[in-house]
Amino acid sequence: MKVLVVDDSKPIFMMVSQMLEELGHQAVWAENGQDAIEKINENADFELVLLDWNMPVMDGLEFLVKNGTESFCPAPIVMMTTENKPEKIQEALKNGAVDYIMKPFTADILENKIEMVCD
Ligand SMILES: [Mg+2]
Structure with a gap:
């Protein structure tokens, strides 16, 4: 499935993206909440959003x-x-x-969370 990863840290996105790819998913990056809204408007088919809390422009809670x-x-x-x-x-x-x-998390923790949330 397609997952939108919203995080202002590119290294964190790269790490989470790699985990998602190993689990058979596709990750798309948004740098902040505002960027996430734009990405969602462009791609209606995200099945999950992973949302960072602290970000510039629009943080996770504002989103x-x-x-x-x-x-x-x-x-x-x-x-x-x-x-x-x-x-x-x-x-x-x-x-x-x-x-x-909770950050930092492992691929196993992420996989469990995806199974819980996306069933
Ligand atoms: Mg952050």
Whole structure:
């Protein structure tokens, strides 16, 4: 499936992209929330969005909040975060993320998460 990876760090995108390819998926990069909206408008067939929290221009939470009112993203959104505070995670879930994944993660963890979210 096609996965949109939204992260301002290119090295992180490259790492996640490689994991996804090994799992048989295709990764597309967006550098921030605004870029993600543009990528979604160009490609309606993403089946999953992996969303970083801290990014310039439009961060992950802003993307979630905007999607909450405008519903431009039909795919499930999984937050990728270094935030391990429960209230932060709750905030993402409350605003429409279906799940979250703690950075750094392994290909096994990513595979499990994809199976849980995309079934
Ligand atoms: Mg970041």
